[in-house]
Amino acid sequence: MLTDSQVRAAKPKDKAFKLTDGGGLYLQVTPSGGKHWRWRYEIEGKEKTYTIGSYPNVRLPDARSERDEARKVLQAGRDPAKEKKLLRAIGSVDxxxxxxxxxxxxxxxxxxxxxxxxxxxxxxxxxxxxxxxxxxxxxxxxxxxxxxxxxxxxxxxxxxxxxxxxxxxxxxxxxxxxxxxxxxxxxxxxxxxxLRPVVRGRQPAITDLDEACAMIRKTENEDAHPVTLLALRLLYLTAVRPGELRYAMWDEFEDLNGPEPLWRIPAIRMKKKREHLGSGPINLLN
Structure with a gap:
């Protein structure tokens, strides 16, 4: 582990050299006398170098602190050097x-x-x-x-x-x-x-009226809750979306006992945000 006095006393040589601190942190001393903090790390099997800053603007405790923060980024699966560069770029972007x-x-x-x-x-x-x-x-x-x-x-x-x-x-x-x-x-x-293609399963539909009536009769014979059966009957008559049926309120229905009963579904419950009107008697069971 380095000490601040060792960092301060380091003198340049003919070739650049390193003073190692620990955990991959080292001080690189250049022939011109520059002292630069670097951190060596590995990501995706490749060795990389993270530049921290230069001494004395960045003191030894500060260099260790930034190394520790960069290590957290690495542990999260991100490249610390790329992230630092990106954060610098963000500082100059609107x-x-x-x-x-x-x-x-x-x-x-x-x-x-x-x-x-x-x-x-x-x-x-x-x-x-x-x-x-x-x-x-x-x-x-x-x-x-x-x-x-x-x-x-x-x-x-x-x-x-x-x-x-x-x-x-x-x-x-x-x-x-x-x-x-x-x-x-x-x-x-x-x-x-x-991207992988979306593989959709078959979504068969009954398009024959006789088959539809047979399906309805079969459903009517199921041992279901009376409210469920009533809801299904309304669904047969209106073909609305299940959510529109489930949240129907009594005040949406008009003239139920008259010749032209009307169900006015509010726009807020419709997919297209437009009010939907359904009226007129119909009987699929006969």
């Missing part, structure tokens, strides 16, 4: 032009077009899978390999369809930056062919 700032602006302009639940799902997916990795990056520093790395991590947990949705959202955000005048490219569009 904060509004980072990926997270662009994502927030993009989301704010679209969330009113979505249901509250869908909007929450979109932002939650970005917070979980994208922002921790690239949120702090300047939007124009994202490259296809960086984007693909983010998406492959989603794929690795078996969420192939989520990886494709996330790629589309990243692409939308990057295009938003281009439209705003500071984005230059959409690397998320480029990586689409590198």
């Amino acid at each position: 904060p509004a032009q980072t990926f997270i700032a662009t994502a927030r602006n993009w989301f704010a302009q679209r969330k009113d077009l979505w249901t509250e639940r869908h909007a929450a799902d979109v932002w939650r997916s970005l917070e979980r899978d994208v922002l921790p990795s690239v949120g702090h990056m300047p939007i124009n520093d994202l490259t296809p390999p960086i984007v693909l790395t983010v998406l492959k991590e989603i794929e690795a947990r078996g969420a192939v369809e989520s990886a494709h949705r996330t790629r589309q959202r990243m692409s939308d955000i990057l295009v938003h930056a281009i439209a705003c005048g500071y984005g230059t490219a959409d690397p998320a569009a480029i990586v689409a062919p590198a």
Whole structure:
């Protein structure tokens, strides 16, 4: 372990030499008399060097402290030298032009077009899978390999369809930056062919009226809760989405005992945010 007096007393020689401290930290003394702190580390099987700073601007305790912080970054699976370079670059970039700032602006302009639940799902997916990795990056520093790395991590947990949705959202955000005048490219569009394809199973549907009636009769004979059977009957008559049926309120139904009963589904519960009207008697069982 070095001492401050050893560092202070180190004299230049004809060739550069090192004074090692420990944990990969060393002081490199150049022939011109410069004293520079370096940290040697290994990542992905390759030895690399992390530049800390020069003595006496960076004292021995400060050099050790930065080495320890860089080691934490390495233990988290990231390259400390690349991260330091990136953080320096961020300092000279408009904060509004980072990926997270662009994502927030993009989301704010679209969330009113979505249901509250869908909007929450979109932002939650970005917070979980994208922002921790690239949120702090300047939007124009994202490259296809960086984007693909983010998406492959989603794929690795078996969420192939989520990886494709996330790629589309990243692409939308990057295009938003281009439209705003500071984005230059959409690397998320480029990586689409590198993702595993989504394999969808068959989704058979009954298209014959006789088969539909047979299915309904079979369902009616099931030992189900009376409320469930009533809900299914309403579903047969209206073909609405399950969520629209589940959250129906009595005050949405008009003239139930009249010749033209009407169910007025509020726009807030509709996928397209438009009010839906369903009316008229119908009987599929006969």
